[in-house]
Amino acid sequence: MARRHAAGFALAELSRxxxxxxxxxxxxxxxxxxxxxxxxxxxxxxxxxxERIDGFTGE
Structure with a gap:
């Protein structure tokens, strides 16, 4: 969906x-x-x- 919304715009500038x-x-x-x-x-x-709730930390 993002590609469809962005299709009319250049990445460098928006008109509005x-x-x-x-x-x-x-x-x-x-x-x-x-x-x-x-x-x-x-x-x-x-x-x-x-982490505070379950006590497990990520890797």
């Missing part, structure tokens, strides 16, 4: 939206990178909680 901090246009590459970073951060938090 600008960063509120730098006023630069959003890039699809940056959005995907941000989502992956956030996902891994929260996945790591869930891992810590699981």
């Amino acid at each position: 939206g600008r960063s509120r901090f730098t006023d630069e246009p959003f890039s699809l590459r940056r959005i995907y990178t941000h989502v992956i970073e956030e996902y891994t951060r929260h996945h790591g938090h869930a891992d810590l909680i699981r």
Whole structure:
């Protein structure tokens, strides 16, 4: 599904939206990178909680 949504855009730039901090246009590459970073951060938090509950640590 992501490929279908991204098919109309170049990875370098999106036609809509600008960063509120730098006023630069959003890039699809940056959005995907941000989502992956956030996902891994929260996945790591869930891992810590699981370790506290069951006492087993990852490898």
